[in-house]
Amino acid sequence: MSLEFFGHPFSSYTQKVLIALWADGTEFNYRMIEDPANMEELKRHSPYGLFPALLDDGRPVLETSIIIEHLRAHHRGPNDWIPEGETGRRVRFLDRFFDLYVMNNMSKPVFDMIRAEDDRDPFGVQKARGDLRTAYDYLEANLGDGPWAVGEQFTMADCAAAPSLFYADWVEEIGPSRPRLAAYRARLLAHPVVARAVDEGRPFRGYFPLGAPDRD
Ligand SMILES: N[C@@H](CCC(=O)N[C@@H](CS)C(=O)NCC(=O)O)C(=O)O
Numbered sequence: 624m625s626l627e628f629f630g631h632p633f634s635s636y637t638q639k640v641l642i643a644l645w646a647d648g649t650e651f652n653y654r655m656i657e658d659p660a661n662m663e664e665l666k667r668h669s670p671y672g673l674f675p676a677l678l679d680d681g682r683p684v685l686e687t688s689i690i691i692e693h694l695r696a697h698h699r700g701p702n703d704w705i706p707e708g709e710t711g712r713r714v715r716f717l718d719r720f721f722d723l724y725v726m727n728n729m730s731k732p733v734f735d736m737i738r739a740e741d742d743r744d745p746f747g748v749q750k751a752r753g754d755l756r757t758a759y760d761y762l763e764a765n766l767g768d769g770p771w772a773v774g775e776q777f778t779m780a781d782c783a784a785a786p787s788l789f790y791a792d793w794v795e796e797i798g799p800s801r802p803r804l805a806a807y808r809a810r811l812l813a814h815p816v817v818a819r820a821v822d823e824g825r826p827f828r829g830y831f832p833l834g835a836p837d838r839d
Contacts, residue, residue: 626651626698629665630675633827635726635786637675638820639687642782645816647700651677688718691779704779717772717780724758726787729794736832755795763801770810777814785811789821793836812839 628644628651630637644651654661656674666672668683677684677693684693695704705711731751735743766772772780788797788808797805811817821839828835 625678625680627654627678628652628675629654629656629661629669629678631656631827632820633824633830634674635729635790636673636687638786638789638824639782640675640677640690641820641823642785642816643691643694643702643704643779645819646702646777647694647698649694649698649700687783688715688722688779691782702777704782706776706778710773710776710778713773714778714780718783720758720762721780721783721787724754724761725791726783728752728755728758729787729791732794733790733832752795755791759791759795759797759801759804762807763804766803766807768803769807772807781811781814785814785817786820789817789839793831793839794833 626649628640630641630653632638632655643649654664656662656665662672665674665676668678669676669685673685675687675690677690679693679697684690691704694700705714728751732748735748738744767774771777772784784807788804788811791797792808797808799805812821
């Protein structure tokens with residue numbers, strides 16, 4: 624039974640799954656896509672070449688939430704990433720919310736910056752920034768007092784929240800008007816496996832097209 628994990632240490636979606644793997648102490652072979660041979664192999668399994676991807680005994684598992692669900696089902700560790708019942712439904716909702724409305728809106732201004740100037744989409748970037756602020760306001764009003772997204776238990780929602788809020792704050796600051804969300808981001812960054820993900824991405828900060836701020 625072998626797990627091959629394709630990803631990049633500076634990639635937010637890679638970090639989402641690494642947090643789950645490391646927190647569980649799950650053994651895997653890390654195939655960094657900096658190595659062109661690993662990127663080639665990833666492309667054979669992932670139709671759009673998106674990462675991360677997991678190969679479990681050669682069988683591809685794609686999409687971060689599904690990878691975490693797969694790990695929970697087949698390589699279960701001490702953490703229950705998606706609890707049963709109402710709590711699990713809340714975890715799934717928040718996981719979707721962080722991916723779709725925080726992570727993806729954060730990515731839009733970042734990827735726009737690496738396009739040729741003529742191909743840029745100022746309207747789309749402005750809309751993504753506005754949508755990001757809407758996501759922050761929603762979270763400020765609807766997150767509980769924690770410590771984690773659904774309360775005492777660290778779940779898949781926190782795996783999604785950590786890299787998305789980490790990078791989103793670089794793109795569009797959460798700011799002092801959203802103290803609950805800012806405090807949650809700070810708690811996430813202080814969690815040992817999240818801190819490890821941030822540290823392993825640190826050497827690649829020069830890749831951040833908007834310029835990484837000198838903090839975190
Ligand atoms: N919905 C996917 C998103 C994965 C994704 O967008 N990954 C980024 C890296 S953080 C990527 O592969 N970007 C390369 C590209 O868009 O070509 C998931 O949850 O796995």
